[in-house]
Amino acid sequence: MPEIAKCQILPSYFFRYTKSLMNKIKTGFEGLHRRYDTGIFRKEKILGDVDVWIQEPPIVTSEAGVIIALWKRVGAWRDPAGKEGLAHFFEHIPFTGTRDFPDRDKLFHTINEMGGAMNAATGVIMTNYYVVSPKNTFQEAAHIVSELALRPLVREEDIDKERGIILSEYRRRYSNNDIYTSEKIEQAFWKEHPLGKRAIGTPEGIGSVYAEDMREFQKNYYQSGNLVLFVGGAFSERKDILEIASKEFEDVVRGPESPSWPPMPFNNSDEILLEGEEYLRSQIYMRWMFPVGNTADALRQSYIASTLSRALTEDRDSPLPSIIREKMGLAYETKYSFGGADSDSIDFGGIIKVPFKDLNVVQGVFMDCLKKLNADEIVKNIRRAQVARAMNYTDSVNAVHNAVDDVLDYGRPISYWEAESMRDAISPDEVLALRDRVLAVKPWICRVHGKN
Numbered sequence: 001m002p003e004i005a006k007c008q009i010l011p012s013y014f015f016r017y018t019k020s021l022m023n024k025i026k027t028g029f030e031g032l033h034r035r036y037d038t039g040i041f042r043k044e045k046i047l048g049d050v051d052v053w054i055q056e057p058p059i060v061t062s063e064a065g066v067i068i069a070l071w072k073r074v075g076a077w078r079d080p081a082g083k084e085g086l087a088h089f090f091e092h093i094p095f096t097g098t099r100d101f102p103d104r105d106k107l108f109h110t111i112n113e114m115g116g117a118m119n120a121a122t123g124v125i126m127t128n129y130y131v132v133s134p135k136n137t138f139q140e141a142a143h144i145v146s147e148l149a150l151r152p153l154v155r156e157e158d159i160d161k162e163r164g165i166i167l168s169e170y171r172r173r174y175s176n177n178d179i180y181t182s183e184k185i186e187q188a189f190w191k192e193h194p195l196g197k198r199a200i201g202t203p204e205g206i207g208s209v210y211a212e213d214m215r216e217f218q219k220n221y222y223q224s225g226n227l228v229l230f231v232g233g234a235f236s237e238r239k240d241i242l243e244i245a246s247k248e249f250e251d252v253v254r255g256p257e258s259p260s261w262p263p264m265p266f267n268n269s270d271e272i273l274l275e276g277e278e279y280l281r282s283q284i285y286m287r288w289m290f291p292v293g294n295t296a297d298a299l300r301q302s303y304i305a306s307t308l309s310r311a312l313t314e315d316r317d318s319p320l321p322s323i324i325r326e327k328m329g330l331a332y333e334t335k336y337s338f339g340g341a342d343s344d345s346i347d348f349g350g351i352i353k354v355p356f357k358d359l360n361v362v363q364g365v366f367m368d369c370l371k372k373l374n375a376d377e378i379v380k381n382i383r384r385a386q387v388a389r390a391m392n393y394t395d396s397v398n399a400v401h402n403a404v405d406d407v408l409d410y411g412r413p414i415s416y417w418e419a420e421s422m423r424d425a426i427s428p429d430e431v432l433a434l435r436d437r438v439l440a441v442k443p444w445i446c447r448v449h450g451k452n
Helices: 003-008 012-022 030-035 086-096 104-114 135-150 156-174 177-190 203-207 211-221 241-248 295-313 319-327 356-372 375-389 396-410 416-425 428-439
Strands: 041-046 050-055 064-072 117-122 126-134 227-233 271-275 283-291 345-352 444-449
Touching: 041 227, 041 241, 050 241, 050 396, 064 135, 064 396, 086 104, 086 117, 086 126, 086 135, 086 156, 086 211, 104 126, 104 135, 117 135, 126 135, 126 396, 135 227, 135 241, 156 177, 156 203, 156 211, 177 271, 177 283, 177 444, 227 241, 227 396, 283 356, 295 319, 295 345, 295 375, 295 396, 295 416, 295 428, 319 356, 345 356, 345 428, 356 428, 356 444, 375 416, 375 428
Parallel strands: 050 227, 271 444
Antiparallel strands: 041 050, 064 126, 064 227, 117 126, 283 345, 283 444
């Protein structure tokens, strides 16, 4: 395909930024964005309503292929009250046996004989199953993924055994106090909103899940309207992808795409305090959440938000760390998050971990640094980020996993070249405009009074 053809398939809104692209900062790496772009996918459809995203050349990882079955909008936020952890628990069950692999040993022996690997993941808004295996094993890989995604044997004896494994996973996860504290903060922010649920669930919820709950969950949500397939790496070279996928997934339960979650908690300016023996480290958490407005522009808005957070904190000589660490003599950590179109939100904020007596001081420093952030700091960060990302275009299998996240957040895979071009086109004025929007409203604030 000629180079210019790649430009022609970009979404129409991209060309609004042509003028600023012409004036973007030059790093010498721009050609790599397109020459080694493994993030380009074409969209096909099978069975009437199941999207299939197939990776386009160049396929850099020539010996390995990947197939992923994504259940979008099927995750922890769907857990019924009192059954917290159901979505994640159910994701484990196919590995204990499916229709064609009735026990764990047969399933794992088959994947090992193929020279492949398989896994699954559950988040708040999704579940997926995937296989990575040699390029001559696509049919077998597609069959295993379809078995995991569609045909688990939901048996009480397997559930009882797996329950102990998941409870052990829960204890291991929350033995990390930073994770425990972070999730308590998240729950405080989201309150009763379903997006505040954690994928791992609760011990009480995990202990209350039985076979009938899993069958009901599968019937309600594992439907064709929620299923998306991704095929990439060496498997992309196959001419029979759609034929094989149609055959393997033909018995998916027919049903529409599930509705989305309730409105997001915008304009939340509460201030809360978490304290108790269970919290080891004191910290302050500030968060702003805005509606994204035009969801087609969500990708660009997330890049603007990430540029703002990086310019503020990424390096030792960035404004916030240089003041807190070098001038105040405090060790600190900071973290930023930002959202996309799937939640229709721009999410910006910071976590600073310092002694409790210093929390109000560092809050003031944070806000002051935000006010004083200037275009020079932003340009410097954009240049540094371009160089750091310049060689990140070569792993086809990872690109397919990235495409899953893109479809969840933005409705389609984002090619690396499109992403980098859009990032490069961001102007300091746009970043400062978001900064001003942040400064105009009170954030949601959580202070944690820990032992340290």
